[in-house]
Amino acid sequence: MKHLFKPETMRQVMIILATIVFVKLVWVVVALIWLPTSGVEYNEDKGPKNLYYRVRISLDNQPQQAERPKEAPKASIQDIDLLAIYSASDITVVTVRHKGKTKVLSKGEEINGFVLEGAGSDYATFSKDEKLYTVTLFMPKKSDKGVGTITTVNGSAGVSPQRTKSDQEGPVTGEVVDAGDRRIIDRSLITHYATNMGDIFKDIGIKDIKDGDSIKGFQVSFVRRGSHFSKLGLQRGDIIKSVNGQEINSYNAAFGIYKDIQNIENLTLVIVRDNKEMELEYEVN
Known part of the structure; x- marks a missing residue:
C-alpha cells in the first residue's frame, strides 16, 4: 500500500503549525499586558517648548507705605453768616446760617x-x-424789604470770656386753654418765653421761606408733642405769614414782634397750611 504523504513531510508541517500557534499565543499575552485595551495611543506633536515662562512676582514682602488718613476740613468762622440779632440786658439771641x-x-x-x-x-x-x-x-437795605446782604468778617484772637446763665431761667408755668373759636394763653407763659428765648426752640423749630432773595414767611419745621406750642394749634409745615396784621418778611420784623410780645392782649396769626390760608386767634389772659 502506497502512502499519500511522506512521514518526514508531515513532521515538518506539524512543527511549522506548532511554531505559528506558539508565536500567536505569545503575541496575545504581550498584547494583553502592554498594549492599550482599545484604540491606538497617539502623541500629538505640540512643537518646540518655550525656553521661558511667565512668572508673577509677589510684592507682599516689600514694605508698603501706610495710607495717610484724610484730614477733616477745619471749621472756619467765615462759614457762618449772621442774619439777625436780638440783644437785651437779660438775653442775647442771634440767627445764623451755616452750610x-x-x-x-x-x-x-x-x-x-x-x-x-x-x-x-x-x-x-x-x-x-x-x-x-x-x-x-451788614444792615439790611430798605429796598430789599429788610433782607439785605449778609456777610462775615475775619475773627480776631482773644481770651474767651466766661459764660453766664440768664437770671430769668426757671420752670415754665401757665397753660393754653382751647376756647373753641380762640385759644387763651396764660400771661405767665408769655413772660417766661419773652425772657427765656432759648426755651422756645426746644419745643418748636422755625426756618425762613424765601422767594428768590426775599423772605415770604417762616415755616414750622417741628413741634414737640405735648409742649405749649403744640397746644397753640401750630403744626409741622405751617408757614407763618403775619402776626397781628404785620407781615413777617424779615428777621428784624420777627424779632420786633418778639420784643413787644409782653405788651399784647390779643394775637392773630395768619398761616398757610396745605396751600390754604387760615387764621389762628389767641387771647392773652
Missing part, C-alpha cells in the same frame, strides 16, 4: 464748634479754643 441751614442761637449755644458769647447792635462774638471771633451783620 445753607438757618439756626437760632442763644448765649452759650454753639454752631460749627463756635460758641455764642454775646452780641452788639451789628455784630456777634463767638469763642473757640480760648479765642474770640467777631462776625459782623
Whole structure:
C-alpha cells in the first residue's frame, strides 16, 4: 500500500503549525499586558517648548507705605453768616446760617464748634479754643424789604470770656386753654418765653421761606408733642405769614414782634397750611 504523504513531510508541517500557534499565543499575552485595551495611543506633536515662562512676582514682602488718613476740613468762622440779632440786658439771641441751614442761637449755644458769647447792635462774638471771633451783620437795605446782604468778617484772637446763665431761667408755668373759636394763653407763659428765648426752640423749630432773595414767611419745621406750642394749634409745615396784621418778611420784623410780645392782649396769626390760608386767634389772659 502506497502512502499519500511522506512521514518526514508531515513532521515538518506539524512543527511549522506548532511554531505559528506558539508565536500567536505569545503575541496575545504581550498584547494583553502592554498594549492599550482599545484604540491606538497617539502623541500629538505640540512643537518646540518655550525656553521661558511667565512668572508673577509677589510684592507682599516689600514694605508698603501706610495710607495717610484724610484730614477733616477745619471749621472756619467765615462759614457762618449772621442774619439777625436780638440783644437785651437779660438775653442775647442771634440767627445764623451755616452750610445753607438757618439756626437760632442763644448765649452759650454753639454752631460749627463756635460758641455764642454775646452780641452788639451789628455784630456777634463767638469763642473757640480760648479765642474770640467777631462776625459782623451788614444792615439790611430798605429796598430789599429788610433782607439785605449778609456777610462775615475775619475773627480776631482773644481770651474767651466766661459764660453766664440768664437770671430769668426757671420752670415754665401757665397753660393754653382751647376756647373753641380762640385759644387763651396764660400771661405767665408769655413772660417766661419773652425772657427765656432759648426755651422756645426746644419745643418748636422755625426756618425762613424765601422767594428768590426775599423772605415770604417762616415755616414750622417741628413741634414737640405735648409742649405749649403744640397746644397753640401750630403744626409741622405751617408757614407763618403775619402776626397781628404785620407781615413777617424779615428777621428784624420777627424779632420786633418778639420784643413787644409782653405788651399784647390779643394775637392773630395768619398761616398757610396745605396751600390754604387760615387764621389762628389767641387771647392773652
